[in-house]
Amino acid sequence: MLSVTQRQLNLKHYYLFYIGDIDGIEKAQTKQAYERFQKDQKLGVDGIYGPETEAALLQCIKDVQEQLNTYGGYKLNVDGLVGEATIDAIKKFQTDKGLKADGIAGIDTMAELNKVLVPKSGGGQGSSDKGSSGKGGWESIEYFKKEEFKCDCNGKYCNGYPAELSLKLVHILEQVRKKYGKPITITSGMRCTRQNQIDGGISNSKHLYGKAADFWFSGMDKQAVIAYCKTLPGYNYAYTNNSNMLYAVHIDVV
Ligand SMILES: [Zn+2]
Numbered sequence: 001m002l003s004v005t006q007r008q009l010n011l012k013h014y015y016l017f018y019i020g021d022i023d024g025i026e027k028a029q030t031k032q033a034y035e036r037f038q039k040d041q042k043l044g045v046d047g048i049y050g051p052e053t054e055a056a057l058l059q060c061i062k063d064v065q066e067q068l069n070t071y072g073g074y075k076l077n078v079d080g081l082v083g084e085a086t087i088d089a090i091k092k093f094q095t096d097k098g099l100k101a102d103g104i105a106g107i108d109t110m111a112e113l114n115k116v117l118v119p120k121s122g123g124g125q126g127s128s129d130k131g132s133s134g135k136g137g138w139e140s141i142e143y144f145k146k147e148e149f150k151c152d153c154n155g156k157y158c159n160g161y162p163a164e165l166s167l168k169l170v171h172i173l174e175q176v177r178k179k180y181g182k183p184i185t186i187t188s189g190m191r192c193t194r195q196n197q198i199d200g201g202i203s204n205s206k207h208l209y210g211k212a213a214d215f216w217f218s219g220m221d222k223q224a225v226i227a228y229c230k231t232l233p234g235y236n237y238a239y240t241n242n243s244n245m246l247y248a249v250h251i252d253v254v
């Protein structure tokens, strides 16, 4: 597991979950930081730093490092550890975006950073919404329009499309639509950073990257729908029963 110093560094430079000094001492402020982060990640909130918390924290920092590398070509090791190089890269990025260069990826910095799309290796075919080439593009989608996945902030914090919408996601929903024969309502599609906070999404939610949607249809048997989604290509994760999701199912893709 990470040293307390490293945990403090990660939690300070990511959303300022930790506000104290980097002293390697696990006292009240550090435990509060664990709790804030656990709450954000929808983990069990006990203020105890265990393997789940560590895995989530490493992933959050890796995402930031990948975004920084993609944006600025900084060649950071994507290791999930905040160090001098990562802090410097955050500062350069902030300067570039006209933000205060404090090296802390807080809400404004993350809002900009989350606009950076990290190319994933393998795939990405047919991801253009022009639908001009190849199978599996928008021209093959019968039941959905891109607008249905627009961010709910209504243009307040973004232009509605803070990321590229994954067609894998739309294809899965299309299959669900065909199987059950019911019109599907997308209750939450893409989200910008601020809308994601309002919706209570985790800070690295796949909704930020156009890879998740919450949906609902009349008479939906949620567990059966989830079981069906698991059989479809591109499926990554699905859940329901989240208190702020009402009757919807969340699905996300790789
Ligand atoms: Zn928005």
Ligand SMILES: [Zn+2]
Binding pocket: 188, 207, 212, 213, 214, 250, 251
């Ligand atoms: Zn969701």
